[in-house]
Amino acid sequence: MIVIGGGATGVGCALDAASRGYEVLLLEQHDFGKGTSSRSTKLVHGGVRYLEKGDIPLVRESLKERGVLLRNAPHVVHRQEFIVPCYGLFQKVYYGLGLKVYDLMSGKNSVGRSRVLTREETIARLPTIRKTGLSGGILYYDGQFDDSRLLTDMVMTAGSKGAALLNYTKVVSLKKNDGGKIGGLVFVDQLSYEEHSVNARVIINATGAFCDAVRSMSNDSAKPIVTLSQGIHLVFGREFMPSDTAMMIPKTSDGRVLFCIPWLGSTLVGTTDTPVALPDLEPSALEAEIDFVLENAGKYLESKPMREDILSVFAGIRPLAKDSSAKNTASLSRGHTIEIDNAGLLTITGGKWTTYRHMAEDAVDQAAHLGGLPERHSVTRSLTINNHAIETSDAGERLHPDLPYAREHIVRAVRSEMAQTVEDVLARRTRALFLNARAAIEIAPQVAAIMAEELGEDKDWIDAQVEDLRSTAKSYLI
Numbered sequence: 001m002i003v004i005g006g007g008a009t010g011v012g013c014a015l016d017a018a019s020r021g022y023e024v025l026l027l028e029q030h031d032f033g034k035g036t037s038s039r040s041t042k043l044v045h046g047g048v049r050y051l052e053k054g055d056i057p058l059v060r061e062s063l064k065e066r067g068v069l070l071r072n073a074p075h076v077v078h079r080q081e082f083i084v085p086c087y088g089l090f091q092k093v094y095y096g097l098g099l100k101v102y103d104l105m106s107g108k109n110s111v112g113r114s115r116v117l118t119r120e121e122t123i124a125r126l127p128t129i130r131k132t133g134l135s136g137g138i139l140y141y142d143g144q145f146d147d148s149r150l151l152t153d154m155v156m157t158a159g160s161k162g163a164a165l166l167n168y169t170k171v172v173s174l175k176k177n178d179g180g181k182i183g184g185l186v187f188v189d190q191l192s193y194e195e196h197s198v199n200a201r202v203i204i205n206a207t208g209a210f211c212d213a214v215r216s217m218s219n220d221s222a223k224p225i226v227t228l229s230q231g232i233h234l235v236f237g238r239e240f241m242p243s244d245t246a247m248m249i250p251k252t253s254d255g256r257v258l259f260c261i262p263w264l265g266s267t268l269v270g271t272t273d274t275p276v277a278l279p280d281l282e283p284s285a286l287e288a289e290i291d292f293v294l295e296n297a298g299k300y301l302e303s304k305p306m307r308e309d310i311l312s313v314f315a316g317i318r319p320l321a322k323d324s325s326a327k328n329t330a331s332l333s334r335g336h337t338i339e340i341d342n343a344g345l346l347t348i349t350g351g352k353w354t355t356y357r358h359m360a361e362d363a364v365d366q367a368a369h370l371g372g373l374p375e376r377h378s379v380t381r382s383l384t385i386n387n388h389a390i391e392t393s394d395a396g397e398r399l400h401p402d403l404p405y406a407r408e409h410i411v412r413a414v415r416s417e418m419a420q421t422v423e424d425v426l427a428r429r430t431r432a433l434f435l436n437a438r439a440a441i442e443i444a445p446q447v448a449a450i451m452a453e454e455l456g457e458d459k460d461w462i463d464a465q466v467e468d469l470r471s472t473a474k475s476y477l478i
Ligand SMILES: Cc1cc2nc3c(=O)[nH]c(=O)nc-3n(C[C@H](O)[C@H](O)[C@H](O)COP(=O)(O)OP(=O)(O)OC[C@H]3O[C@@H](n4cnc5c(N)ncnc54)[C@H](O)[C@@H]3O)c2cc1C
Pocket: 004, 005, 006, 007, 008, 009, 010, 027, 028, 029, 030, 031, 032, 033, 034, 035, 036, 037, 038, 039, 040, 041, 042, 043, 044, 045, 169, 170, 171, 172, 206, 207, 208, 209, 210, 214, 229, 230, 231, 232, 271, 272, 281, 315, 316, 317, 318, 349, 350, 351, 352, 353, 354, 355
């Protein structure tokens, strides 16, 4: 089996297939998680918003998967306390009842029961919340994680089960046999530019926002199946929300949800839902999106965050199943879609990070059948994701006072986590670029030097890497 795409969906498929005992190769054109899977809101959640929209099956599936993830990857997924702030009795009753339904739907996967908080209790948990008109809040629980950290651990776990996972390998064409069925593909190593051809019984296209481009390699007149929607996040210092409790604002001025979440010592605020025409591996936040997040966060915080307070801004693109009757991208379903075309290419797209395991189980079931492989059942529901991270306290002296990373993190990323470039290390093995873009730029020369020592590279390599990182980091700076 070959899986194209090294995001949550593709790596999930590789992990599922390898742990069933199938032979699997995964090809990722850039680094694992370079696409949307490192750019999420970092929530393992049922999705309170989807409940309001009446998408009960998606909420139910997500709550079940939240429970699975908390059990299988407790080192990187944890329970998170949230408050929905209420300004008036109506909000207290409406959100209070809504979150009770959310509790009930969690059933045995509940991570804690919601309850109504008084104004004083709300302020005690969220000291910087806007107090004028505040009548209280609803406390509830969901899951939170570090997306690319979990992905790296999934890559390593899939590898330990026998999967071959390669980053920097771009699929450029699909090979068909005389009957017009797909029997392999051609990929190009993005570091050496060598071309390789591989055969497979079945191929899974898990390329997220890029899935239509890969579908057109199979059928050049295939109509697109995804609509793309961009979401951005702003990262601020912890002083904006000096608390371990997150805030969920169910309705901003455009009707969508805004989260303010404590994340790795910072405050993460997002997201938006802006239609975009084309996929982009390094999407940029639009000025209007930045203004929107600043304005809406400012309405709920005593001290309004300003542009100069932004430590980093990052954008990600959601592949959403096309629906011509939808009013806007926010109203499109977050459920997943599987398509098998006439040549036998299986495409899986849409869905959420939270549901990657279930999506993968579904895709691998169908792929095994399609490829005529012996039937074997998925075992990922109870498969532990190995922990490859280093505890910050054990890692030695920090490389930068504003970042929780040391030399040991860089060495580990190169030696055992397949990091090839300074960007891999600063954006996805550590989260430096997402937490504080300026600080990440400042440590890039040091990181490049440590990596060069490990990889046996020279000064030209160091210079080129630092330059590449600076150029990528520009879109994370305001
Ligand atoms: C702003 C935002 C916030 C979100 N927040 C949450 C959240 O809090 N919780 C949640 O559950 N979900 C969330 N999601 C959804 C979640 O992030 C996505 O559903 C998930 O990451 C999609 O993963 P994927 O593997 O399908 O796509 P991707 O992560 O984009 O992976 C696809 C990969 O395919 C590779 N690729 C493309 N073409 C080729 C080729 N020709 N050859 C080889 N490789 C190729 C790409 O480089 C890419 O790495 C959010 C999404 C967005 C945009």
